[in-house]
Amino acid sequence: MTAPGSPERQRAHEALVQEERSLRNTPGGYWVAAADPAAASQALTGTESASRVQGAALLADGAARLVTTFHATDWQGYMTLLRHGGPEEVLRQVREAEESDPDLSRWPRSKQYDDATTAYIHQACC
Structure with missing residues (x-):
């Protein structure tokens, strides 16, 4: 692991951010409503009796x-x-x-x- 603030860590972080952005709010990726409120339509929902x-x-x-x-x-x-x-x-x-x-x-x-x-x-x- 490289030190925080080092050029190597910065490059690794930039690659991570790029990869995350390519998966955000896409089928097979992950959904973030803060980035796109339409992502809420992908939420997993269900119901449960309050007594349980x-x-x-x-x-x-x-x-x-x-x-x-x-x-x-x-x-x-x-x-x-x-x-x-x-x-x-x-x-x-x-x-x-x-x-x-x-x-x-x-x-x-x-x-x-x-x-x-x-x-x-x-x-x-x-």
Whole structure:
């Protein structure tokens, strides 16, 4: 892994951005409504009885890093952490992991910090 700010890292980042852009909002790629609101038509949807749902979370990709990038837990563990520690604890752990890898070498990623918004709702009682 090359050092942040180095010419090699800049070239690798530019290649990554180019590849991501070629896949964004295309069949077989991934969909980002912020880039094109029409992408919302590609959303996977479904319904579930509210009585069967114990909790739900909406996450920015930076908040999901605890699972997707840092592999500190799985999705079930993430939801348990939300239930017991709330979004504050999840975000504290995300920031702790980001700070522990300032040169981006342990967990390769395009930037040290990312937005980490979390909304969590849970069923308060039976």
